[in-house]
Amino acid sequence: MNAFLILLVLFFGLSVIWQIIRIFELTSILQDKVILSELPSEQTNNFNGTLLFIGTFFYLGAFVYLFFTYRDKLLPPSASEHGFSIDALFGTTIVIISIVFFLTHILLAFFVYKYYGKHGRKAYFYHDNSRLEFFWTLIPTVVLSGLILYGLIIWDRVMNPSDSNAMHIEIYAKQFQWYARYPGADSAIGIAGYQHIAGTNALGLDTNDRKGWDDVITGDLHLPVNRPVLLTFRSQDVIHSAYLPHFRMQMNCVPGMTTRFQFTPQTTTTEMRLKENNPDFDFILLCNKICGAAHYNMKMPVVVEEESLFKKWIDSQAPFMAGRSSQVKNQSAELNVLPTAPVN
Numbered sequence: 001m002n003a004f005l006i007l008l009v010l011f012f013g014l015s016v017i018w019q020i021i022r023i024f025e026l027t028s029i030l031q032d033k034v035i036l037s038e039l040p041s042e043q044t045n046n047f048n049g050t051l052l053f054i055g056t057f058f059y060l061g062a063f064v065y066l067f068f069t070y071r072d073k074l075l076p077p078s079a080s081e082h083g084f085s086i087d088a089l090f091g092t093t094i095v096i097i098s099i100v101f102f103l104t105h106i107l108l109a110f111f112v113y114k115y116y117g118k119h120g121r122k123a124y125f126y127h128d129n130s131r132l133e134f135f136w137t138l139i140p141t142v143v144l145s146g147l148i149l150y151g152l153i154i155w156d157r158v159m160n161p162s163d164s165n166a167m168h169i170e171i172y173a174k175q176f177q178w179y180a181r182y183p184g185a186d187s188a189i190g191i192a193g194y195q196h197i198a199g200t201n202a203l204g205l206d207t208n209d210r211k212g213w214d215d216v217i218t219g220d221l222h223l224p225v226n227r228p229v230l231l232t233f234r235s236q237d238v239i240h241s242a243y244l245p246h247f248r249m250q251m252n253c254v255p256g257m258t259t260r261f262q263f264t265p266q267t268t269t270t271e272m273r274l275k276e277n278n279p280d281f282d283f284i285l286l287c288n289k290i291c292g293a294a295h296y297n298m299k300m301p302v303v304v305e306e307e308s309l310f311k312k313w314i315d316s317q318a319p320f321m322a323g324r325s326s327q328v329k330n331q332s333a334e335l336n337v338l339p340t341a342p343v344n
C-alpha cells in the first residue's frame with residue numbers, strides 16, 4: 001500500500017511538472033500569437049470538466065462516508081453537565097461549515113463542467129459589484145460572529161461556574177503518574193510545596209500544616225455523581241495535561257503554579273457501562289501533553305459513583321499523616337487525635 005501511494009505521489013508530482021512546462025511553452029507562444037492547434041481541444045476541456053464534476057461528488061461522498069464511519073473516534077459520549085453544551089457547540093459548528101463546504105464544492109464542480117474552455121467563448125468580466133461584495137462580506141461576518149459569540153458564552157459558563165461550594169480535589173502530576181488529594185474531614189487541603197518533596201512525600205505536603213494531616217492521597221480518582229467538583233492541578237516536574245475526555249475537560253498542570261477546573265459529573269460508571277453496553281468500561285484521566293518516555297502510560301482510572309458509595313470509599317482510605325507522627329516537630333500531642341489507617 002505504501003509503495004503504491006509513493007508511486008501515486010510521484011506520478012502526480014511529475015504531471016504537475018509537465019503541466020508547468022506546458023504553461024511556459026504556451027505563454028511564450030501567446031506572446032507572439034495564439035496558435036489554436038497548440039491549445040487543448042474543446043473535447044479535452046469538456047472531458048476534464050466532466051471528470052472534475054464526477055470527482056467532486058466522489059470526494060463529497062467519501063467525506064460523508066468517513067465522517068459517519070469514524071464519528072465515534074471524535075469524542076466519547078459526554079458524562080458531565082457542561083459536556084453537553086460543548087457537544088452542542090461542536091455540532092452546530094460542524095453543521096454550518098459542512099453546508100458551506102458542500103455548497104462551494106458543488107458550485108465549483110458545476111461551473112467547471114458547464115463553462116469548460118470553448119474556442120471563441122470569452123469570460124464575462126466586470127470590474128466590481130459593490131452589492132455582491134456587500135453580501136459576501138456581510139453573511140460570513142454575521143455567521144462567524146454568531147459562532148464566536150456562542151463559543152464565548154459557553155466558555156464563560158464553563159470556566160466561571162456559579163456554584164461555589166464545590167468539593168475540592170487536587171490532581172498532582174509527576175513523570176509518569178497521577179495522584180488525587182482529597183481534603184479529609186476538615187474540607188481543606190493542606191499547604192504543599194516542592195521544598196517538602198521527599199521519598200515518602202511525593203506531593204510535598206507541609207507536615208507542619210494541620211490542614212494537611214487528614215488529607216487523603218490516592219492513585220485513582222473517585223467522584224460523587226451530580227456534585228460539583230473543583231479540581232486544582234499541580235505538577236512536580238514538567239508540563240503535563242490532565243485530560244478527562246468523557247467530561248470534556250482538559251487542563252495543563254504547570255510546575256510552579258496551580259490551575260483549576262470545575263465541573264459536575266452526571267453519569268456514574270455503572271450507568272455508563274449499561275449505556276455503552278460494555279461491562280469493562282471505565283472513565284479515565286489521561287496525560288495529553290507529551291511529557292517524556294512513558295507519557296503514553298500516564299493515566300489514572302476515574303470512578304463516578306453515588307454519594308453513599310463515594311463516602312464509603314473515601315472513609316476506607318488512610319489519611320496522609322497516619323503513622324508519620326515522627327515527621328512533625330513539637331506537635332506530637334495534637335497528632336494523637338488523628339485517625340489511624342484503617343485495617344483491611
Ligand SMILES: [Cu+2]
Binds near residue numbers: 241287298
Ligand atoms: Cu504527562
